[in-house]
Amino acid sequence: MIITMSGPPGAGDTTTARILAKKLNYFLLEIGEVGKHIAQEQGYNIAEFWEQIKKHPDKLRDFNETIDKKQTEIVKSERNVIVNSKLGAYKLNADLKIFINAPLQVRAERVAEREDIPLNEARERITKREKSEKEEWLKLYGIDMGNLSVYDLVINSGKLTAEDTADIILEYLQKIKAY
16 A cells, blocks of 8 residues: 655654554655755755755756656555655555645644744744745646645644544544555
């Protein structure tokens, strides 16, 4: 089974994907980690890398194509996989597509705590990143990130722990008899 999981920064999709992969004994593909690895191979941290490639649309397109190829290759080689990816639901033929969200305030609090930064800075980073990604993906792929109709399951994690969110997904899988 192929499961994609996505969400904005601080929503808990990455943590939930890790928990769920462990509970299901599935391979976990974290596209964010793949991106960091590509950046390191070119001598950058991910923030520096994004600043460099955003200045050059061809490099941004090449980076995204590289990610897409790696994602597709790994998914083809694994029988049971969870792909934690912003574009996975749009790019992969997955059996279950999940979107996890939370109110901006909650997400900013989570990011501020995780990255040990002030709350206002976390909120600004999230807002800037979301705007940038939305514009880039619409331009590069024609994907409207605000359109959640591609997802099978949308969860508001604002009042939930990642463990709670994983349990909701497990319950959903049992109801649809997917495992």
